[in-house]
Amino acid sequence: MSRNKVNVERVMRARRRRRKSCPFCADKTIVIDYKDGKLLRRFITERGKIVPRRVSGVCARHQRGLALAIKRGRHIAFLPFLATE
Amino acid sequence: MIRHEYETIYVTRPDIESDKQARIDDKLKGIVENKGGELFMFEQWGKRKLAYPIRRSLQGSYQYMHYAAPADLPVELERNMNLEDSLIRYITVRLNENVDVDVVRAGAEAAQAERVQRLGLSLGAESADEGDQDDVTEDAKDTKDTKDAKDTKDTKDTKDTKDTKGAEGAGKAKKED
Ligand SMILES: [Zn+2]
Numbered sequence: 591m592s593r594n595k596v597n598v599e600r601v602m603r604a605r606r607r608r609r610k611s612c613p614f615c616a617d618k619t620i621v622i623d624y625k626d627g628k629l630l631r632r633f634i635t636e637r638g639k640i641v642p643r644r645v646s647g648v649c650a651r652h653q654r655g656l657a658l659a660i661k662r663g664r665h666i667a668f669l670p671f672l673a674t675e
Numbered sequence: 676m677i678r679h680e681y682e683t684i685y686v687t688r689p690d691i692e693s694d695k696q697a698r699i700d701d702k703l704k705g706i707v708e709n710k711g712g713e714l715f716m717f718e719q720w721g722k723r724k725l726a727y728p729i730r731r732s733l734q735g736s737y738q739y740m741h742y743a744a745p746a747d748l749p750v751e752l753e754r755n756m757n758l759e760d761s762l763i764r765y766i767t768v769r770l771n772e773n774v775d776v777d778v779v780r781a782g783a784e785a786a787q788a789e790r791v792q793r794l795g796l797s798l799g800a801e802s803a804d805e806g807d808q809d810d811v812t813e814d815a816k817d818t819k820d821t822k823d824a825k826d827t828k829d830t831k832d833t834k835d836t837k838d839t840k841g842a843e844g845a846g847k848a849k850k851e852d
Contacts, residue, residue: 624768625684625794627726666684666766667725667735 612649614656622655624662627669634660638670676711678743680774685756685765686735689722699759700738706752712744713776715783718798729763741783743776 614620623629633641633648633656640660643653663669685703687696700717707714720737729735749767756765771779791798 621793623793624766625790628795662766662768664726666686666764667727667729670726 612647612652614652615649622652622659624659624666625668626659627663630656630660630663630669634669638664638672676745677773678712678745678776679769680743680771680779681741681749681767681769683740683742683749683752683765683767684720685738686725686729686763687738687759688730688732688761688763689734689736690732691736691761695761696736699762702755703740703752706755707740707742707744707748710744710748710751712742712748713780714740714742715780716741716787718787718796720796720798732763735763741786743774743779 614622620629633646635641640657643650646653648656660669664671683703687699704714704717706712716739718739718741720739722734722736725733725735749769753765753767756762790796
């Protein structure tokens with residue numbers, strides 16, 4: 591019982607720690623631009639996939655802009671589609 | 676006449692002859708200027724490493740145009756880009772709808788300065804070196820590209836127009852996901 595409780599607390603603490611605020615909400619000067627490969631690469635995995643916002647902490651609105659930019663960036667070959675190891 | 680603000684990036688093969696590159700550039704610039712558009716900026720971004728090989732090329736030569744034009748002009752531009760064998764990719768994005776061309780023109784230089792700064796571009800020289808990317812040697816070029824299934828059948832459909840639909844516009848998501 592008490593063991594269970596400890597676990598729950600640990601999970602909650604971990605969750606709270608992971609809770610990030612959206613970097614684009616925090617800094618309104620950052621432009622989400624498909625031409626900015628350097629910026630966008632921070633939001634794709636090594637395999638080239640878009641990092642889910644539950645991991646990156648990006649809000650829904652900015653995630654939409656990010657996803658569109660990443661897709662455009664891939665098309666023009668600033669970003670990979672998928673890293674084939 | 677209603678005109679929108681656009682940008683188009685097109686990528687040519689890295690080994691393209693310079694006169695052929697010049698002919699393509701002139702033709703596309705001419706289309707913008709002669710079909711009711713106004714070209715604000717034309718930029719040579721130079722050779723860059725491609726994030727994946729396109730038709731055996733590991734690098735591409737990037738050109739950027741910033742212009743205002745009626746909505747049918749990008750279509751005409753794309754029709755012409757599709758005719759060029761050495762042109763391996765392009766994208767057109769509508770930046771703003773129904774703009775006051777005088778206002779956009781007045782801001783074009785500042786916009787360029789911001790773009791150059793933010794993206795770390797080095798403009799001008801046809802073979803300016805890529806920004807933050809690694810160098811690639813040409814010799815890898817003929818070793819069968821291993822990657823990118825989408826690339827093997829690209830001739831027609833890689834060159835499709837990414838939306839001309841404005842920032843929020845649903846770009847044809849294609850098969851990317
Ligand atoms: Zn946000």
